[in-house]
Every structure is written in C-alpha cells, then in structure tokens.
Amino acid sequence: MRRWSELRYGEGFLATLVVAVGALAVVYGLQAISLNLLQAAGLVLLAIGGYTLAFTASTEADRFFFAVWGVILSAVGAALTTSPIINPILSAGLILISLGLLGVFAILRRRSGK
Numbered sequence: 001m002r003r004w005s006e007l008r009y010g011e012g013f014l015a016t017l018v019v020a021v022g023a024l025a026v027v028y029g030l031q032a033i034s035l036n037l038l039q040a041a042g043l044v045l046l047a048i049g050g051y052t053l054a055f056t057a058s059t060e061a062d063r064f065f066f067a068v069w070g071v072i073l074s075a076v077g078a079a080l081t082t083s084p085i086i087n088p089i090l091s092a093g094l095i096l097i098s099l100g101l102l103g104v105f106a107i108l109r110r111r112s113g114k
Helices: 009-030 037-058 063-081 088-112
Strands: none
Touching: 009 037, 037 063, 063 088
16 A cells, blocks of 8 residues: 555645545535635635645655645635635735745755755
C-alpha cells in the first residue's frame, strides 16, 4: 500500500475534488448553509488549492510551479467564497500581492543557490 507521500499530484487532486464535491452535496442536501453557485465553486477551488500547497511541501520537483498554482487556486477560491462579504477587487489585489511576494522569494532563493 502506498503512503500519502507517494501519491502523485493527479491522484490526490482527484481525491480532493471528489471529497470536496461530496461534502458540498451533503451540506447542500442538509440545507445546513445556503450557498450560491459561486460560493460552492469557491469552496472547491479552496480545497484544491489547499491540497496543492500541501503537495508542494511534500515534493522536491517543481515546487515553485505547485506553490504558484496553490496560491492562485486558494486565493481565487477564497475570493469567490467571500464575495458577498468582501469586495472582489480587494481579493484580486491580495492575489497579486501574494504572487509578487512568491516571485520575490523564488528569485532570492535562486540567487542564494539553495
């Protein structure tokens, strides 16, 4: 049996997607929380972004690629989920700041030779 650290990205992505959609179906079916379609899609993207960031910590190859996509997916998911409460322009600004900081950290890391 494979350990969690031996999962390929696609396998974990698919499992995360199925679990997130299943959890949303249960929440929607129980009518525990009223969600619109954008909020539901945001929660799914947030779950996938979280998985992508967790995968980044467990892999050696393509760390920067997975980190960037993890930030993008998480930030867009959070923006969609909170759009009725928080202005989407604020969320877009936070996404851009996060990506800019991630780029700076990547440049500094390459220059230091690590």
